[in-house]
Amino acid sequence: MTTDVFDQTRDQFLLPTGVVYLDGNSLGPLPKEARLRVAREVRTEWGDKLIRGWNESGWFDLPRTVGEKIARLIGAEPGTVVAGDSTSINLFKALNAALSLNAGRSVVLSDTGNFPTDLYVAEGALEAAARGHTLKIVPPGAVADAIDETVAVLMLTEVDYKTGRLHDMAALTEQAQAVGALTIWDLAHSAGALPVDLTEVNADFAVGCGYKYLNGGPGAPGFIYIRPDHAERITPILSGWLGHAAPFAFDLEYRPASGIDRMRVGTPPIISMSALDTALDVFNMVSMEAIRARSIALSERFIAEVEARCPDLSLASPRDPERRGSQASFRFENGYAAMRALIAKGVIGDFRAPDIMRFGFAPLYLSEDDIFTAAGVLEEVISDRLWDTPEFHKRMAVT
Amino acid sequence: MTTDVFDQTRDQFLLPTGVVYLDGNSLGPLPKEARLRVAREVRTEWGDKLIRGWNESGWFDLPRTVGEKIARLIGAEPGTVVAGDSTSINLFKALNAALSLNAGRSVVLSDTGNFPTDLYVAEGALEAAARGHTLKIVPPGAVADAIDETVAVLMLTEVDYKTGRLHDMAALTEQAQAVGALTIWDLAHSAGALPVDLTEVNADFAVGCGYKYLNGGPGAPGFIYIRPDHAERITPILSGWLGHAAPFAFDLEYRPASGIDRMRVGTPPIISMSALDTALDVFNMVSMEAIRARSIALSERFIAEVEARCPDLSLASPRDPERRGSQASFRFENGYAAMRALIAKGVIGDFRAPDIMRFGFAPLYLSEDDIFTAAGVLEEVISDRLWDTPEFHKRMAVT
Numbered sequence: 001m002t003t004d005v006f007d008q009t010r011d012q013f014l015l016p017t018g019v020v021y022l023d024g025n026s027l028g029p030l031p032k033e034a035r036l037r038v039a040r041e042v043r044t045e046w047g048d049k050l051i052r053g054w055n056e057s058g059w060f061d062l063p064r065t066v067g068e069k070i071a072r073l074i075g076a077e078p079g080t081v082v083a084g085d086s087t088s089i090n091l092f093k094a095l096n097a098a099l100s101l102n103a104g105r106s107v108v109l110s111d112t113g114n115f116p117t118d119l120y121v122a123e124g125a126l127e128a129a130a131r132g133h134t135l136k137i138v139p140p141g142a143v144a145d146a147i148d149e150t151v152a153v154l155m156l157t158e159v160d161y162k163t164g165r166l167h168d169m170a171a172l173t174e175q176a177q178a179v180g181a182l183t184i185w186d187l188a189h190s191a192g193a194l195p196v197d198l199t200e201v202n203a204d205f206a207v208g209c210g211y212k213y214l215n216g217g218p219g220a221p222g223f224i225y226i227r228p229d230h231a232e233r234i235t236p237i238l239s240g241w242l243g244h245a246a247p248f249a250f251d252l253e254y255r256p257a258s259g260i261d262r263m264r265v266g267t268p269p270i271i272s273m274s275a276l277d278t279a280l281d282v283f284n285m286v287s288m289e290a291i292r293a294r295s296i297a298l299s300e301r302f303i304a305e306v307e308a309r310c311p312d313l314s315l316a317s318p319r320d321p322e323r324r325g326s327q328a329s330f331r332f333e334n335g336y337a338a339m340r341a342l343i344a345k346g347v348i349g350d351f352r353a354p355d356i357m358r359f360g361f362a363p364l365y366l367s368e369d370d371i372f373t374a375a376g377v378l379e380e381v382i383s384d385r386l387w388d389t390p391e392f393h394k395r396m397a398v399t
Numbered sequence: 400m401t402t403d404v405f406d407q408t409r410d411q412f413l414l415p416t417g418v419v420y421l422d423g424n425s426l427g428p429l430p431k432e433a434r435l436r437v438a439r440e441v442r443t444e445w446g447d448k449l450i451r452g453w454n455e456s457g458w459f460d461l462p463r464t465v466g467e468k469i470a471r472l473i474g475a476e477p478g479t480v481v482a483g484d485s486t487s488i489n490l491f492k493a494l495n496a497a498l499s500l501n502a503g504r505s506v507v508l509s510d511t512g513n514f515p516t517d518l519y520v521a522e523g524a525l526e527a528a529a530r531g532h533t534l535k536i537v538p539p540g541a542v543a544d545a546i547d548e549t550v551a552v553l554m555l556t557e558v559d560y561k562t563g564r565l566h567d568m569a570a571l572t573e574q575a576q577a578v579g580a581l582t583i584w585d586l587a588h589s590a591g592a593l594p595v596d597l598t599e600v601n602a603d604f605a606v607g608c609g610y611k612y613l614n615g616g617p618g619a620p621g622f623i624y625i626r627p628d629h630a631e632r633i634t635p636i637l638s639g640w641l642g643h644a645a646p647f648a649f650d651l652e653y654r655p656a657s658g659i660d661r662m663r664v665g666t667p668p669i670i671s672m673s674a675l676d677t678a679l680d681v682f683n684m685v686s687m688e689a690i691r692a693r694s695i696a697l698s699e700r701f702i703a704e705v706e707a708r709c710p711d712l713s714l715a716s717p718r719d720p721e722r723r724g725s726q727a728s729f730r731f732e733n734g735y736a737a738m739r740a741l742i743a744k745g746v747i748g749d750f751r752a753p754d755i756m757r758f759g760f761a762p763l764y765l766s767e768d769d770i771f772t773a774a775g776v777l778e779e780v781i782s783d784r785l786w787d788t789p790e791f792h793k794r795m796a797v798t
Contacts, residue, residue, distance in 0.1 A: 014446045023450045030446035038441050038670065046616055047413045047429035050747060051422045059617055086665025088639035089488060096527070112651060117640035117665065120653035124638040128495070128527040137651060211666065217445055218458055218669035239523040240487035241516035250752060252511060252536060254519035266485025266516065267610065269671035270617035271437065348450060353649060 005286050006294060009364040012282045013215075020370045020377075022349045025161075025189055025327050025360030028215030028279070037278040041271055059270050063242075066273060067223060067260070069280040070214070073288060074187060074206065075197030076225050082260045083276065084268040087188060087209045087222035088121050089238070091155075093263055094205040094224060095125040096237040098153045098182045099133065101230060105152030105181070106133050113140040113160040118186055122155060128237065140165060144175060151181040158196070159189035159325030162352050164317040166194075166325050170201040177202065188212060191223075193295065193326035193362070195288040198225055205230070213326065213362055216276030224263050231259045240265030282364055294363035296321040298371055299328045302359065305375035306330060310382045316356055327360045337387035344395060345386070347377045404685050405693060408763040411681045412614075419769045419776075421748045424560075424588055424726050424759030427614030427678070436677035440670055458669050462641075463660070465672060466622060468679040469613070472687060473586060473605065474596030475624050481659045482675065483667040486587055486608045486621035487520050488637070490554075492662055493604040493623060494524040495636040497552045497581045498532065500629060504551030504580070505532050512539040512559040517585055521554060527636065539564060543574060550580040557595070558588035558724030561751050563716040565593075565724050569600040576601065587611060590622075592694065592725035592761070594687040597624055604629070612725065612761055615675030623662050630658045639664030681763055693762035695720040697770055698727045701758065704774035705729060709781045715755055726759045736786035743794060744785070746776045 014030045015021060021029055045057035054060050067081035074081070085093075095108070108122055119137065126133040138146045140160065147154060154176040158167050173183045184205040190196050192213030198206055204227050210220030226234070236256060241247045242264040245255040256262035300321055306313060306328075313330040332338055332355060339351040349359040359374070386392055413429045414420060420428055444456035453459050466480035473480070484492075494507070507521055518536065525532040537545045539559065546553060553575040557566050572582045583604040589595050591612030597605055603626050609619030625633065635655060640646045641663040644654040655661035699720055705712060705727075712729040731737055731754060738750040748758040758773070785791055 014442075016447045016449070019449070021449060027445075027450045027452075029449060030441065035441050035446070039438060042429065042434050042437050042616070042674070043413075046426075047434065048415045050415070050418070050420060050428060051426045051749065052742070052747075053426075053617060085484070085488065086639065086667070088665035089484065089637065092637060115640075116643075116649045116651055119651055120638045120640060120643060123653050124636045127634070128636050217441070218452060219666040219672070221668060222665070235526070237523045237527050238488065238491060239519045240485065241514075241519060244515075244519060248752075250515045252515055252518055254522050266487035266621070267618040268485070269620060269668035271674060272668035272671040273618070275441070275670060343451070350450065353647070 005290070006363055009282055009285050010367065013365045015365060018346045020347045020374045021365070022347065022359040022361065022374060024362035025212050026350055027211055027218060028213060028362065029365060031215055031279045031282055033281065034217065034275045034278045038271060038275050041274040062270060062273050062277060063264055063268050064261070066277045066280065069277070070191060070223050073196070073283055074191055074225065075199050077199055077228060080228055080260055081223055081225045082263050083210065083221050083223045083273060084264055085222060087186070087207055088117050090207040090222045090224040091118055091121045091184070091186065092125050093236060093238055094184045094207055095122060095153065095155065096128060097226070097234040098184055098205055099125070099129045100235070101233060102152040102182050105150060107136050107150045108133060108153045108155055109136050109138070109143070109146055109151045110155045111138055111140045111143050113162070113165060114157045115161045115186065115188060118155065118157060140167070143172065147175050147179060147181065149179050151176065151179065153184055154181050155184040157186035157188060159193070161189060162316070162356050162358070163329050164325040164327040166323050169203065173201045173203055189325050189327070192283065194292045203227065210276045214276065215279040215282070217272060217279070219272060220276040221268060221273050226260055226263065228259065231262070234262065236262050238265045242266060291363050295326040295361050298361045298363060298366060298368070299324065299326065301368065302361070302371045302375060303328050305372065306378060309375055309379035312382060313357070326362065327358060329356045329358045331355045332357055334387065338381055340396065341381045341387035341392055342378060344392065345377050345381065347374045404689070405762055408681055408684050409766065412764045414764060417745045419746045419773045420764070421746065421758040421760065421773060423761035424611050425749055426610055426617055427612060427761065428764060430614055430678045430681055432680065433616065433674045433677045437670060437674050440673040461669060461672050461676060462663055462667050465676050465679065466659070468676070469590060469622050472682055473590055473624065474598050476598055476627060479627055479659055480622055480624045481662050482609065482620050482622045482672060483663055484621060486585070486606055487516050489606040489621045489623040490517055490520045490583070490585065491524050492635060492637055493583045493606055494521060494552065494554065495527060496625070496633040497583055497604055498524070498528045499634070500632060501551040501581050504549060506535050506549045507532060507552045507554055508535050508537070508542070508545055508550045509554045510537055510539045510542050512561070512564060513556045514560050514585065514587060517554065517556060539566070542571065546574050546578060546580065548578050550575065550578065552581050552583055554583040556585035556587060558592070560588060561715070561755050561757070562728050563724040563726040565722050568602065572600045572602055588724050588726070591682065593691045602626065609675045613675065614678040614681065616671060616678070618671060619675040620667060620672050625659055625662065627658065630661070633661065635661050637664045641665060690762050694725040694760050697760045697762060697765055697767070698723065698725065700767065701760070701770045701774060702727050704771065705777060708774055708778035711781060712756070725761065726757060728755045728757045730754045731756055733786065737780055739795065740780045740786035740791055741777060743791065744776050744780065746773045
C-alpha cells in the first residue's frame, strides 16, 4: 500500500493553506465533492429542473437518503434515521415522543455536561408536556446514581462539548431501561467521530448534528433516530405535511407516515442538505474503527506535546483516551486571548468559557505533521505571550 | 425609459430555454446572483474561513439580515421578522405563543382553504398546549361568522393554495381582535406576490415561506413575524440556544433573547439561507404595488385566453382579481393527465387534487409573451387530448 487511507481522505477536502484546523468539532471543512454537488444542485437541479427537481432530483427522498448514510455511522438499522431540521428541534421531537411513551413518569434526568441548548429545549418540551415534569440536572459523575424509578427520560450528550468526556452509553442505557426509563442520546460530538452502535446498546432515541464531524457545512441539517419498535407508537408533536402518510393527498387531518418518516415536518433545506449528503460519502473510504484509532493516536500525541511544551496549560479532558471523545481541552487562565492569538497564526481551535482551549481531532483531514505544527505554534503563543504584544493588538484592531 | 423594469427583473433569473414557468408559487426559479452567492458562500466563506465564518461572513446575523429584507415586503417594522426553520415549525412557534398569550380561550379557528400542513401543525400544537383546546375548521366563506368570544386564535392562510382566493386580512384581523382573539396569518402565497402590510392591519403573528415567490431555492428557510408588543411577553416553546439572551455564555438555564430573536432555535442552514438572502435583493428593483398590478394584468390576460381557447376548463379562482392572489386555477376532469402533457411541452404549472390545474404568475420573470405561449400550448394539449396519444404514453414510459 503506497498511500495511507488517511492521505486519501485528506485529499477529499479543500483545506486553506497555512491553516491547521482543529475545530472540526464545531464546523467541519469543505469536501471537494460537496462543493461540486452544491453547484450542480443549484445550477441544474434547481435552475433547470425547477419544480420537477422534487421528483427528478431525489429531493423528496433526500432526508431518508441522508438518514441511511448517517445510520451506517451510528449503528442504526436501515429505516430508523431521518435528516432535517436542527439538532435542537430534533431533540424537541424526541423528548416529546419519549415523554408520551413513558407518561407515568415525571423526571427528565440530564447533566451539567450537556450542551446547554439541550437543557433549554427540555425546558420548552416539559412546558409543552404540561404534566408537572421536572428537569433534574446533576453533575456527569452523578448520573448513574440519579437513575431511579421516577425517571421518564434519561437525556444525555455522549461526548461533553467542553472536555470531551465520554459517557458510557451502553451501561447508562441498560441501567436506565432496567428501571423503566427511556434514553435520548445526543450524538453531536459522536457521529463521525467515534464508533456508535445504537442497535447494540439498544438506545431508544438519538439526535445529532450534520455540521461537525460529518462535515455537512454551516448549519447543515441534523438528524433523529428512533428505535423501530417505538416509532409506530409515536404521534409527533411537530406534525407537518412531509411527515403525513400521504402528503400530496392534502387531507385536512393528520395521519402519521409509517416509521421514522413521521418525524419529518416541513420542506427541508435542499441545498444545505445536498452538501451533507455528499460530505457523508467520504466515510465510505474508511471504517469508524480506523477513524477512532487514528483519532486517539493524534490526540495522545497532541496532549503529550502540549504538556511537554506548555506547562501552564492543564488538561481538562479525561487522560484515558477510552473515556474521551475526539477532542482535547486544556484549561488556561488567558485561554480566550491565547486562542485568538493562536488562530491569528493559523492554528484554529476554539474557546469555551471560562478558561477552556478546545482542540478537535478529525482524522479524515488531519495529519501527524499538523499535530506537531499546532503544538509548536501553541508553545510559541504561550511562551512569548503573543496575545499581549503590540503587534497582535494592532492586528486585532484592524481585522 | 427604454427598458421596462420587468425586463430588467427577468434578466436577474436563469430560466431554462423552451420553458414557460407558471409554478413559481411552488418553487421560484434561480436568481443569477443567488447562484454566485452560494458558490462564494461554499468556496470562500465555508471553505476558507471555516469556523471564522460565523463572525466574519455574517452567518450569525443572517436570520435577522434576511428577516429585515422580508419585513420590507410584508409591511413589518424593522426588528420584527426572523428567518429560519420551515414554515410549519414557525407556525408551531406562533401558535404556541398565541395560545399562551390568550390562555383563557379554547378555540383555534381556521378554514378548509388552509394549507393542510397548517392544520396538522395546529393538531400538534393543541396537543402540546394540553388545555382542552379545539381546532375548529369552517369553510372559507364561513370564517367571519365563526369569529366569537371563544376564539383564542384565528389562524388563516391569506391566499388559498388551490384556488388563489384571497382572505380580507384587514377586516378579519379587526373582527377577531374586536372579540379578543389573536391572529396568525400564513403568508406562504402572499410574501413577494402581493402587497401585505402587517403593521397597517395590526396582525399579531405571521409566518411564511422562502421558496415560493421569494425565490430562495428548494426548501429555503421560512420566517416568522411577531407584533413587537407581543414579542417580549413570549416564552418560546422551541427554546434553543440561538434564541437565548447570551448563546455563548452557555448558561444551563434558558433566558430568552430580546424581541424577535427569541424565536431563533438551532443553527440555521446557512447555505440555503444565503441563497434566499441574495434572492430577496431582486425585490429592490420594483415595488410590491407594481408587482401586484402586473400580476393582475398577466393573470387577467391568461384567464381570458384560456376561457376563449379551452371551453372545457372552468375557472376555480375568484373572477375578481382583487379577491385573488397571484395565481389562476382551473377545474378540468382530466386535469392531472393534461398537466403532465402540458409540462412535457414546456409549460410548467401544477396539479392539485381532485381536478385543479394551477398556474402562478410571478411578474419578476414572466412576460406577456409567456402568457400567450402558455395559453396556446394549453389549448393544443386540451383540444388534441395530447395526454392520450401513443406518443405521449411512450414518452412518459421512458422518462
